Amino acid sequence: MTAREAHHRHELRQSLKIVRDNPFGLPHETASQVVGALNQDLASMITLYQQYHKHHWIVEGAQFLELHLLLEEHYNQLHDQFDQVAERIVALGGLPVSGPAEIQEHAYIKHEDPGMFDLREMLEHDLAAEGTLASHLRQHIELASRLGDYGTEALLKAILEATEKRAAFLEKHLQEESLTRGIPAR
Ligand SMILES: [Fe+2]
Numbered sequence: 001m002t003a004r005e006a007h008h009r010h011e012l013r014q015s016l017k018i019v020r021d022n023p024f025g026l027p028h029e030t031a032s033q034v035v036g037a038l039n040q041d042l043a044s045m046i047t048l049y050q051q052y053h054k055h056h057w058i059v060e061g062a063q064f065l066e067l068h069l070l071l072e073e074h075y076n077q078l079h080d081q082f083d084q085v086a087e088r089i090v091a092l093g094g095l096p097v098s099g100p101a102e103i104q105e106h107a108y109i110k111h112e113d114p115g116m117f118d119l120r121e122m123l124e125h126d127l128a129a130e131g132t133l134a135s136h137l138r139q140h141i142e143l144a145s146r147l148g149d150y151g152t153e154a155l156l157k158a159i160l161e162a163t164e165k166r167a168a169f170l171e172k173h174l175q176e177e178s179l180t181r182g183i184p185a186r
Contacts, residue, residue: 035094
């Protein structure tokens with residue numbers, strides 16, 4: 001085999017299922033369980049990140065600019081956070097999920113159907129997804145804590161707090177009159 005052929009063999013060096021030893025002394029079994037949970041969070045956060053992009057792009061109406069910017073802020077936050085989750089997975093000796101098929105397989109959040117819906121309905125989809133994310137984060141905080149992985153626990157707690165804040169912001173927008181259909185008569 002030539003060197004060129006060897007280069008193109010695409011040998012798998014680590015499969016998604018394998019968790020290597022970590023450099024900070026967490027038991028392998030702990031790291032494996034936490035990596036599994038974190039990959040679900042990562043896949044779900046990427047899914048919600050994509051859904052926020054969609055809504056950022058297609059939002060229209062009287063509150064266009066405000067919501068356009070709010071949705072951008074939310075996906076930027078999610079990006080920062082899932083980046084930290086992915087890096088934690090690597091530190092624990094695991095591999096982060098990547099690519100549409102893996103993300104869909106691991107996510108507990110489902111992207112809404114294609115197409116445009118009423119703005120209120122789209123924001124309700126985002127709010128429901130944030131609620132699903134928060135409830136899984138709470139379970140995973142509990143898991144990390146029970147297993148003694150306090151580093152992951154601290155990271156997920158910070159993410160949970162931001163997730164709850166995003167949900168509260170969406171909720172406030174959903175209360176506003178201006179998202180009801182039509183413009184109220186004077
Ligand atoms: Fe943009």
